[in-house]
Amino acid sequence: MITTSDIVLGANAERSRSHNRGMVLGQIRLAGRIGRADIARASGLSIQAVSNITSDLLEDGLIVDRGRGTAGRGHPPVLYALNPDGGYAIGVEIRPDAIFAGILNLCGETIASERWSLESTDRDTITQTLLRLRDHIVTKAGISERKLLGAGVVMPGPFGATGLSDSESDLPGWEDVAPGRWFAEHLGMPVLVENDANAAAMAERISGIAQSLDTFAFLYFGRGLGLGVIANGRLMAGAFGNAGEIGHIPVPCAGRTVPLESVVSRLSVQRALQQQGIDAPSTADLDRLFAAGDPVLMTWLDTAAEPLSAAITILENLFDPETVILGGALPQSILEHLVGRIRLSGRSVSERADRLHPRLMTGASGRLTATLGAAALVINQAFVPKIADLP
Amino acid sequence: MITTSDIVLGANAERSRSHNRGMVLGQIRLAGRIGRADIARASGLSIQAVSNITSDLLEDGLIVDRGRGTAGRGHPPVLYALNPDGGYAIGVEIRPDAIFAGILNLCGETIASERWSLESTDRDTITQTLLRLRDHIVTKAGISERKLLGAGVVMPGPFGATGLSDSESDLPGWEDVAPGRWFAEHLGMPVLVENDANAAAMAERISGIAQSLDTFAFLYFGRGLGLGVIANGRLMAGAFGNAGEIGHIPVPCAGRTVPLESVVSRLSVQRALQQQGIDAPSTADLDRLFAAGDPVLMTWLDTAAEPLSAAITILENLFDPETVILGGALPQSILEHLVGRIRLSGRSVSERADRLHPRLMTGASGRLTATLGAAALVINQAFVPKIADLP
DNA sequence: CTTGAATGCTCAATACAGTTGAGTTAATCG
DNA sequence: CGATTAACTCAACTGTATTGAGCATTCAAG
Known part of the structure; x- marks a missing residue:
């Protein structure tokens, strides 16, 4: 970011x-x-x-x-x-294969959403597509351009070349440009850039289950597994904007130690299904398999519960959040199953009698979570005091 | 807190x-x-x-x-x-068996320090002892009471009854009182209460190795293992003030999964030594054993390196700090050995070419780290903008 | 029903802190 | 030595919040 x-x-x-x-x-x-x-x-x-x-x-x-x-x-x-009509924000999610866009009003309600395919991820293509998409969705929503507060953009992280960089998920052609400034100039409005998990966490705060929470952790199922932490109402970004890469932490799984997202992620469940010849590219596919009690899926869920529980214990003890929320690109049914299935450790600072919220909850799910979260970033700006403070 | x-x-x-x-x-x-x-x-x-x-x-x-x-x-x-003489802060660390106190000036320099034994941990005894200790150390330092900016107090956490509460380390008699208000009233000055790791982290920022860092993680070897995270110059406290309980996260060690501090902590090394009949109650004892290349200690160090490395990978990927600092109640020699010994994972957001600081560093060590950190909390207050902001 | 206390709010005057613009001073550069 | 640059001061100005007096509306007690 x-x-x-x-x-x-x-x-x-x-x-x-x-x-x-x-x-x-x-x-x-x-x-x-x-x-x-x-x-x-x-x-x-x-x-x-x-x-x-x-x-x-x-x-x-x-x-x-x-x-x-x-x-x-x-x-x-x-x-x-x-006033819901007091202002609007555009949320944009850029993926290697498509651009998603959505519009939120001041109350956090979704006014419109779109998905456009991308043929290429070079800067020109994305920028041109984005400009046309913006005009299209603004017209579709029937709002005045003057009332746009800004745009939030979600791009694949981590930002900058790190030990986690991975040519499969990164956007080529964007390494040497600051996306925030680039989009601000081309869209002609304030732009906030974040990763998917952070944006999704902010969506929970603006219009989701965390509206009255100031400190919580959001586990985001995207391609891999991401984490957005909101502490005292602010996103925790980290020194280089790459905080929350929880997918890469080592966790125990069936006696071995593996990176969390290799066993707990959309990609991991899809891989497990594929090995048995089952193709489930969409969230709806997964929902259907779950409803049918597909044995491969159920086995995966059983396997995922242990490392996920370990990860939540880590989150609780490190961040001491009011709650941990599960959300993202898995069907609500599966998220709820996971929440019910997971046995939370008693050895946690979160195990306390005076809790106001459950330790684990489900949040928004579906493909648009991050896109709408991007818009939520902008809406949130309106509600936050402006005098920033660094010591 | x-x-x-x-x-x-x-x-x-x-x-x-x-x-x-x-x-x-x-x-x-x-x-x-x-x-x-x-x-x-x-x-x-x-x-x-x-x-x-x-x-x-x-x-x-x-x-x-x-x-x-x-x-x-x-x-x-x-x-x-x-102006070093512009103001002073008292730092106090309350342990079940003793009270430590120290005075820092505005530049973060230590002016005086003391250790007084405690016969009992009830509120009256501690409060009375503390008042006498304050007078004693202020006189010893030869400073004017008018120039005291406040007191920082370090007490055993976690605060409130949680799943980690542990009668061995907690202070009985303090469960039903807010220590911050209690001490503020009795000492007649502003009081900040924190856990040892957070205080020690702040000491690094005020007078230690992290003076120019805004975002870092501090691993504190106390009785167990604590964590203080400073993000954008502020301590990350968590919703209930118990963030940073890293000692209780599950990590892999020699094929099993154990709580981190059961294998990486002062208590753990002392236990390992004791099993071989070696008694090493003080930091100096450990330093001596290390200098002598004691085989039990060296084996423990080898064993500790793997889970510690895993913990650091977790910290890096979750917080994306500028650096991770090791400090606390272990001798400098052992901390440095650990920093040199640990092989950091390449799969980390912290593995990046444009780093300004090493990924792992040693900070202040010794028994007074947290005590002086308590004072640093107060000194830091002077340097921080005052308009707090909650959304 | 009357009266008084409590509460929300407005108006006008005041105070505080930062900004602006016109100098002044003191150094370096050519 | 004059032009330029930069730090700083002085005095007038401006924007925001506060203060204190006063009004309106409701409830409750007598």
């Missing part, structure tokens, strides 16, 4: 305002409907300040008046909520 | 100032000696704003004028540096 977003450090009047605007929007998102006095209490700002900011937001169409509150005595508050 | 520090969200004039002060101090610390124009460029503030802030800091005695710069043409800048 090459940490694009300009890291601004000092606070001044302008940046304070933008910071507070993001905060107020975040509070409104979190609460659903909320009055100004409550926002002020939650944010440590004066009522007057919140009042000024909300009237700005109202004028900009980002929030709407949603009636009066009732509880208790005293003057009932005016309640505000996000 | 019970995330004490009041999480303020909104920005106003007062908080902006304090934020910018922290930022400017952080820049000065990072650079060593720096002029106002450079600070302005690094922070995105105007020269005038930086000028106002530095003159405040100068007046408060936090920084000092350190002559003029020379390079290039134009008016040479006035260079500022941290």
Whole structure:
């Protein structure tokens, strides 16, 4: 991800305002409907300040008046909520063979989605295809281009040449360019670039099961296995933007030590099926096989449970998340089976009586998870305070 | 750690100032000696704003004028540096059998340290002992109490009752109290509470080998094995303050899968030695055995290398840190031997050509690492922007 | 039903902190 | 030696948030 977003450090009047605007929007998102006095209490700002900011937001169409509150005595508050039509974000996922795109509104609802095939992955082809795809999907969604907040782009990681680079999954022709800047220039809007797992994790936070969670880990079944960690509401990116490569950690499996994604991933189950002559290229295929109780698939699930459980113990003890979420390009049925099947270790910091959420949950599934997550990255930007801080 | 520090969200004039002060101090610390124009460029503030802030800091005695710069043409800048005497922090480490304390100055230099035995771990005994110890060490260091910025306290984790709770290492009598608030009230100063590994990691950043690193992982050899992760200059705490319990993750060792700290920790080496009738309670004992090439110790080192290497691969792929640092209550000689002995996996996001630092390094070692780290937590506060942000 | 307390909110004045623009000083370069 | 570059200061300005007075609306107690 090459940490694009300009890291601004000092606070001044302008940046304070933008910071507070993001905060107020975040509070409104979190609460659903909320009055100004409550926002002020939650944010440590004066009522007057919140009042000024909300009237700005109202004028900009980002929030709407949603009636009066009732509880208790005293003057009932005016309640505000996000305006779904207040802004939109495009999400784009670039794969070696296709481009996926989707549009999310400010409330995180999907407005449109598309899949276009790619003949080549060179920069020109991708850029031209993307421009046409953008126009197409914006028209299809019937929204005004002015209301686009930006675009999120998901590309195969890891970024830069690392020990995990792998010509099969990487995009040739993109090694020597910063994709964030490239797309920002060509699309003419702010662009965030992330890997699939991080984007999918953000989707859970914006419109999924993790809307009220600040610290969680998301295990993403893509081609391999990815991890997105959100800590205190922020994506954990790592020094070079490559954090979360969980697929490559060594885990025990049937007495041996193997890389996690060699036994727990979409590719691994498809390989296991193929060895028995079963072809299951799509998520729907897998769903069908699962519903039919296919023995090869069931055996794979049994085998995968142990290393997956080990991986979750590792995640819990290293990150101490509120929960671990399983999602991505496997059918919901299989994800749910895995969640039910896995015996979580008792030797974990996550084994505590005062938990508010289960240790393991299923999140969004299906092929579009990462694409919509890319858009969620942009939507999230609106809700996050802007004064970045580095020591 | 019970995330004490009041999480303020909104920005106003007062908080902006304090934020910018922290930022400017952080820049000065990072650079060593720096002029106002450079600070302005690094922070995105105007020269005038930086000028106002530095003159405040100068007046408060936090920084000092350190002559003029020379390079290039134009008016040479006035260079500022941290004033070591500008402030002090007390670090305290509470163990079941003793209290350690140390004092650090603003530059992270150790001014004094002490070890006092404990007869009991009940709240009263510890609190009373701590108050006397504080007075004693402040007198010994010969500093003014007014210049104390606060205290950092290291206590055995994990915090709260979890699946890892273990009556042998926990402190009885502290389950139902928030230690941060308790100590803040009784010591009459701001208090930060952390576990040993996190504190030690912060020590590396304030006065150790990681002074210019923003994202790194610190493997801490205490009783067991702990992990402190600093990401973007902040400690990664986890949802319940228990992140970094790396000692309990499953790793392969000699064909079996075991909890990491059962084979890689001070306790594990001491147990191995004891089984052969060798008693080595202190760090110095271990150093002596290592220098003598003791065969039991050497065998243990050989055995530990494989699981430790696996753990480092996990850390690298999950956190993508700039480096991994080994430190804590083992002699420097053994840490260095381990760093040299470990064969790092090539299948890691950290295996990249453009690295600025080695993948594995040794940090501070010895019994006081965590104690001084506790003080470093407080010193660090001075250097960090204050506008906290939660979405 | 009246009165008072509690609560949400507005308006106008104020304060704080950073920015801007016009100098001043001090070094290097040609 | 003059032109140029760069750091810095001074004073006026601007943007945001805060403060305090006051109004509106609701509930509850008498």
